Amino acid sequence: MMLLENMRSAAQSFGGNKLRTLLSITGIVIGVASVVAITALGQSASANIKNRIAQAGLQTIFVTAGRHSGAEVERLFKDDLTGELREIDGIRDALAYDQRSFQMRAGQNDASDSVATASPAFTDIFSLSMTEGRFISAADMSDRSPVAVLGSELATSLFPDGDALGSTIRLLGEAPQILRVVGILTQRSSSMGVSFDSTLFVPRTTYLARIARSTRVGSFVLYADASRDVVETAKRVETFFTARTGSSTAVRVMSPSTIADTMSGVTETLSAFLTGIAAVSLLVGGIGIMNIMLVSVTERTKEIGVRKALGATPAAIRSQFLVEAVALTATGGALGVGLGLGVSRIVTLALGWGFAVSLGAITLALGVAAATGVFFGLYPASRAARLDPVIALAYE
Amino acid sequence: MSGGIAVGTGVVKDDGILVRVRGLERIYKVGDEEVHALRGIDLDIHRGEMIAIMGPSGSGKSTLMHIVGCLDSPTAGILEIDGEDVSRLGEVRLASIRNRRIGFVFQSFNLLPRLTILENVALPLMYAGVPLKARRARAKELLESVGLGDRLSHNPNQLSGGQRQRAAIARALANDPAILLADEPTGALDSLTGQAILDSVKVINARGTTVILVTHDPDVAASCHRAVRLKDGLLEGAA
Ligand SMILES: Nc1ncnc2c1ncn2[C@@H]1O[C@H](COP(=O)(O)OP(=O)(O)OP(=O)(O)O)[C@@H](O)[C@H]1O
Numbered sequence: 001m002m003l004l005e006n007m008r009s010a011a012q013s014f015g016g017n018k019l020r021t022l023l024s025i026t027g028i029v030i031g032v033a034s035v036v037a038i039t040a041l042g043q044s045a046s047a048n049i050k051n052r053i054a055q056a057g058l059q060t061i062f063v064t065a066g067r068h069s070g071a072e073v074e075r076l077f078k079d080d081l082t083g084e085l086r087e088i089d090g091i092r093d094a095l096a097y098d099q100r101s102f103q104m105r106a107g108q109n110d111a112s113d114s115v116a117t118a119s120p121a122f123t124d125i126f127s128l129s130m131t132e133g134r135f136i137s138a139a140d141m142s143d144r145s146p147v148a149v150l151g152s153e154l155a156t157s158l159f160p161d162g163d164a165l166g167s168t169i170r171l172l173g174e175a176p177q178i179l180r181v182v183g184i185l186t187q188r189s190s191s192m193g194v195s196f197d198s199t200l201f202v203p204r205t206t207y208l209a210r211i212a213r214s215t216r217v218g219s220f221v222l223y224a225d226a227s228r229d230v231v232e233t234a235k236r237v238e239t240f241f242t243a244r245t246g247s248s249t250a251v252r253v254m255s256p257s258t259i260a261d262t263m264s265g266v267t268e269t270l271s272a273f274l275t276g277i278a279a280v281s282l283l284v285g286g287i288g289i290m291n292i293m294l295v296s297v298t299e300r301t302k303e304i305g306v307r308k309a310l311g312a313t314p315a316a317i318r319s320q321f322l323v324e325a326v327a328l329t330a331t332g333g334a335l336g337v338g339l340g341l342g343v344s345r346i347v348t349l350a351l352g353w354g355f356a357v358s359l360g361a362i363t364l365a366l367g368v369a370a371a372t373g374v375f376f377g378l379y380p381a382s383r384a385a386r387l388d389p390v391i392a393l394a395y396e
Numbered sequence: 397m398s399g400g401i402a403v404g405t406g407v408v409k410d411d412g413i414l415v416r417v418r419g420l421e422r423i424y425k426v427g428d429e430e431v432h433a434l435r436g437i438d439l440d441i442h443r444g445e446m447i448a449i450m451g452p453s454g455s456g457k458s459t460l461m462h463i464v465g466c467l468d469s470p471t472a473g474i475l476e477i478d479g480e481d482v483s484r485l486g487e488v489r490l491a492s493i494r495n496r497r498i499g500f501v502f503q504s505f506n507l508l509p510r511l512t513i514l515e516n517v518a519l520p521l522m523y524a525g526v527p528l529k530a531r532r533a534r535a536k537e538l539l540e541s542v543g544l545g546d547r548l549s550h551n552p553n554q555l556s557g558g559q560r561q562r563a564a565i566a567r568a569l570a571n572d573p574a575i576l577l578a579d580e581p582t583g584a585l586d587s588l589t590g591q592a593i594l595d596s597v598k599v600i601n602a603r604g605t606t607v608i609l610v611t612h613d614p615d616v617a618a619s620c621h622r623a624v625r626l627k628d629g630l631l632e633g634a635a
C-alpha cells in the first residue's frame with residue numbers, strides 16, 4: 001500500500017541531491033559491474049576455448065611416447081598395435097602416425113617442413129576438406145603410391161604460382177623421393193601438434209616402404225565415439241598403456257576433450273576467485289550505503305518526527321527507509337549491470353571472442369545488490385523507526 | 397470544573413469527559429539532573445470543548461500537549477481518552493491513536509518541504525490505510541475547505557505563513573480526529589493572519605472537534621470556552 005509512496009519519497013529524497021546519491025552508490029555500481037563483467041568474460045573465455053578445441057577435434061585422442069621411454073614402449077609402438085587399440089571401449093578407429101622434418105624442393109622453391117603419414121580415415125577424424133584435388137585414397141594405400149597432399153601454406157610456399165596440383169615435389173636427404181601432388185587441403189587450425197597448413201601428407205604405406213627408418217611408430221591417433229564421454233575413453237586408453245608398459249608416465253595420452261575439461265576447470269576456479277573479490281567490493285559498497293542512509297536519517301529527523309505525529313508506526317518508518325536503501329542499491333545494481341556488460345562487450349570485441357552473457361549472473365548480481373540494500377539499510381532504518389517522536393519533532 | 401478558570405464566552409454542549417488527566421507527572425532526565433516538567437496535573441476536558449492552556453515559558457504547556465497527544469508518555473499518572481487509559485500503551489497503539497483521534501497543529505507548521513501540500517494532507521490518510529485515490533480526493537476536499545483548492549500541487553515553501561498553517565490544519569483534520577491539539581498555532585503569524593487561523597479553529601470546534609490550544613495571548617484565551625494556567629508544572633488554582 002505504502003510501497004509506491006515510499007518509492008516516490010525515495011526518488012524525491014535522492015533527486016534533491018543527485019551528486020551525493022551517485023557517489024554513495026559508486027561502490028555498489030563497481031561491485032555489481034565487476035561481478036557481471038567477470039562472469040561474462042569467464043563464460044566468453046571458456047566458450048572461446050571450448051570452441052577452439054572443438055575445432056581441433058573433440059573426438060581425437062593422441063598417444064605419444066618419449067624418445068627414450070624404455071624397451072616396453074619400443075616393442076609396443078608398432079603398426080599392428082592399432083588392432084588392439086580399436087578394441088578399447090569407446091574407440092572407433094586407431095591409426096599409427098609419424099611425422100618428420102624434411103628439406104623439400106619444387107622447381108626453384110625450397111621448404112623445410114613436416115612430412116606426416118596419413119590414411120583415408122584422416123578426412124573424417126580431422127574433418128579435413130580439400131581446396132583442390134583429393135585426399136589419400138585406399139588405392140594409394142594398397143599401391144604405396146608416391147603421392148602427396150599439401151597443407152595450404154606449404155602449397156603456396158612451394159608453388160607460388162598456384163600450379164601445385166599434378167606437379168612433383170622432391171624430398172631431399174638420405175632417401176630422396178619424388179612425390180606427385182594429388183590434393184591441397186583447405187586452411188585449418190592445428191590440432192594436437194599437427195599443423196595441417198604446413199605439412200605434407202603421404203600414405204602411411206608409402207612412408208613405411210620408402211621413407212621410414214624404423215618400424216617404431218611415433219604416435220597413435222585414436223578416433224573416439226562421440227556419443228560416449230571422450231574424457232572417460234581417454235582414461236581407458238591411459239589404463240591400457242599403463243598396463244602394457246608397466247608405467248603410467250612412459251606414454252602420454254592427450255585429447256582435446258581432456259584439455260577442454262582442464263581449461264574450463266581453470267577458468268571456473270579463476271572466475272570464482274574473482275567473483276569473491278567482487279563480492280568484497282559489494283560489501284564495501286554496502287557500507288557506503290549504510291553511511292549515506294545514516295546521514296539521511298539524521299538529516300530527516302524532523303520529518304520522521306512529523307510523520308510519527310501524523311500516525312506513522314515504527315514499522316512504517318522502517319519500511320520507508322528500507323525501501324530507500326534498496327532503491328539506492330537496486331539503482332546501483334542496474335547501473336553496474338550496464339557498466340559490466342559494456343566493459344565485457346568491449347573486451348570480447350577487442351579479443352575477437354564470442355560474447356556470452358548469463359542471465360543468471362545478472363539476476364544474481366541484482367539480487368545481491370538489493371539484498372545488500374536490505375542488509376545495510378536495516379540498521380539506519382531501525383534507528384529512524386526508534387526515534388522518540390517528541391525529540392525528533394524538536395530537531396532543527 | 398477541575399482546575400479551570402471560567403473565562404469563556406460560548407456554551408459547551410456537555411457530552412461527557414473526553415480527556416481525563418489524573419496526577420500526571422513528567423520527569424525529564426538530563427544526565428544526573430531531573431527536570432520536573434509536570435508535577436501532578438488533574439484536568440478534565442469535555443467533548444466539544446475549546447480550552448486554552450496558558451502559562452509562562454517553561455511551565456510545561458508543550459509537555460502536557462505531547463502527552464495528551466500520545467507523542468510522549470507520562471512518568472506517572474493517568475491519561476484517559478474516551479474512557480480508555482492510554483498512559484501505558486505501546487508505540488504501535490499510540491501511533492494509531494495519534495493517527496485516528498488526534499490532530500496536531502504546530503507553531504512552525506511542520507509541513508514536509510519536499511511534498512506538495514496535497515501530499516502533506518494525504519499523509520495521515522496513508523498511515524490510516526486509505527487507498528490512494530480516496531486519499532487524494534479527501535485531501536483535495538480538505539484543502540478546498542481551507543481555501544487552498546487552487547494550490548494543491550504547491551510545495552509549502554511556495555506558500556505564505558497563513559496558507560501554510562491552513563494546510564497544516566487541513567492535514568490535522570484529515571482523519572476527522574476527536575481532538576485538535578494546537579501548540580501556539582498563531583505564534584509565527586502576524587495578528588491579522590493569526591486571527592483568521594483562530595477563526596477557522598473556532599469553526600472546526602463548532603463542528604464538534606474538541607480543541608486544546610496553547611496560547612500566550614489573553615484575548616485568544618478569552619475567546620475559548622475555558623482557560624487553564626500552568627506554572628512550574630502545576631495547574632494554577634488547583635488544590
Ligand atoms: N526533552 C527535554 N529534556 C529535558 N527537559 C525538557 C525537555 N523538554 C522540555 N523540557 C523542560 O521541561 C520544562 C517544560 O518545557 P515545555 O516545553 O513543556 O515548556 P512550555 O510551557 O511549552 O514553554 P514555551 O512556552 O517556551 O513553549 C522546561 O523546563 C523544559 O526545559
Ligand SMILES: [Mg+2]
Binds near residue numbers: 458459579
Ligand atoms: Mg511550548
